[in-house]
Amino acid sequence: MSPVDPGFESPGGSPNADDLLVLRAVAKTGYFSEAAHELGLNHTTVSRRITALEKSLGAHVLVRTSSGWRLTDLGRRAVVAADSVASAVSALTSETQTSRGISGVVRLSATDGISAYIIAPAVAKLRETNPDLNVEIVATTRRASQIRTGLDMEIVVGEPQVQRAEVIELGEYELGLFASREWVAANKAPTSLEEVLRSPLVYFIDSMLQVDDLDTPRKILPGMRDSVTSTNVFVHVYATRASAGIGFLPVFMAAEHADLVRLLPSTRQRLTYWLVVRPENLQQPAVAAVVRAIRDAVSLAQPFLVGEGPNPFLGAPSEGLS
Template sequence: MPSRIQPNHLEGMITFLTVARLGRYTAAAHALGVNHSTVSRRIADLEKALGGKVLARGADGWEITDLGTRALPEAERAERALAGLSSLADGTTSPQLRGIVNIAAPDAFTSCIAIPPLAALQRREPRLRLEILTATQQLRQRRAGIDIEVVIGEPVVNRAVTRKLTDYHLRLYATREYLDAAGTPTCVEDLAQHRLNYYIETALQVDELDLGIRRIPDYRYGISSTSVFAHISATLAGSGIGLLPDFAIDDPRLVPVLAEEFSHAASYWAVVRDENYRNPAVRACLAALAAGKPSQPTP
């Protein structure tokens, strides 16, 4: 028989909401500033009071049960009430965004597109904390501890909000010194005589990026890396021709190669699980990412 809800269950509601968004007890504990056992105890107390499970262990983290789905709006209402009380205590006129928002995004997108609008948001919302994991990989159906995941190519995912952020192109670049020494390609087939700086073939998990390199029939391996900035550095160092995102090129030492013949279109998309999208801080970060504009490459 369920127990009567007590005031001390407010902590349990906020803890439940945090686990629902992050998918892991450990991630929730970090966000709330408590230990794993405290999270577990609060959830257990809340479930005892409600007379059922609000969370169930899934293959990739904790999932919300039917009871949890019904309890979620009440937990969010409690969160908004606490935010309002905090605003009164701070002397502000409206609730401020607070807490940690975890974002996973490719390194070039993070540095060249995401950081400026996110920094502007954080200046407006000083209580908002942002953590960004740079990774270029396939979308995971559920990625524990991540509120917003930025991927390359349109994602196919269930129970999530997706939003297109921006288009860009992969193009070929090299230094003038390299081209003077190794020769300037006049067609895509000429790339067979040149080294190409790009991702590690065995580590390339993104279809859009794989399709880009497959459009080049033959080439020699240059310096391969999981980092776009390593590709750029290798190309600047004269190790070969780089297959690079156009928005990340702002160094006049890099000149386009086969500009009229080769260009591969790609796009960045954001994915937010439904329960995370209900978090005002996450929605604010998503809006900031959507407002970010790629820097223009130097001619």
């Protein structure tokens, strides 16, 4: 154990298991208020339990940062103990959970496209037999975080370089060049990359792009001038439909819009979705179930994601890949 913090009196006995579970919730969410909501407690109770835990251990388990509470070295060791407590409770109640279904809150982050087209229908189907399961989806495009405060798992583009986490390859998706039929009628469809380079580009904001793999299209199209750019891929789709220029779009998103025309089909880029999850989170039945549901959904949708099949969650042929 770390030396006793000089700001504390001598440790006051063994830590309380409930206090450890409260710390675990704070470590997951990063905030007392969110941990309180998840545990069905109030903010004051969470604060009191953390104080009691620190008193029993004789040192701080959390430090405040600009992005919420972070674990100290002692806090990380305490969370390992809390995970063991949670696993033991889960084992004791597994039979009951099987009869009642999975319950709890699972929070994940993923890019806009896969969040809407794959993850949302996958977890909706999972909830049909597990109505007490709550899945929170944070739509964002970024690298996997080394410190996954507040998240049970992350889905990112490009192979992540992280430690102390399971990294699972989910599947590929394809980017292609698209323009609206109206834009093509007014400007003529380009027949070469040289002609594409003279056209305005609809894509991510270059200065704000955090994912190296998503920068590859700009290497394919060097010097192409920006038109409408955004951190949100749905903006790319709708700006392209509004004739803002040529969009480098996921083919599975463009496929549902008959007013989009694919240009130079040989100009394409395939990127890979990866899932990042801590091993201790996988021990939680709710997290494990959501991971399985997402993996199954991506596998089922793989032809759709690369523009070679219909959307399996809509049951209707895709349109707009002419």
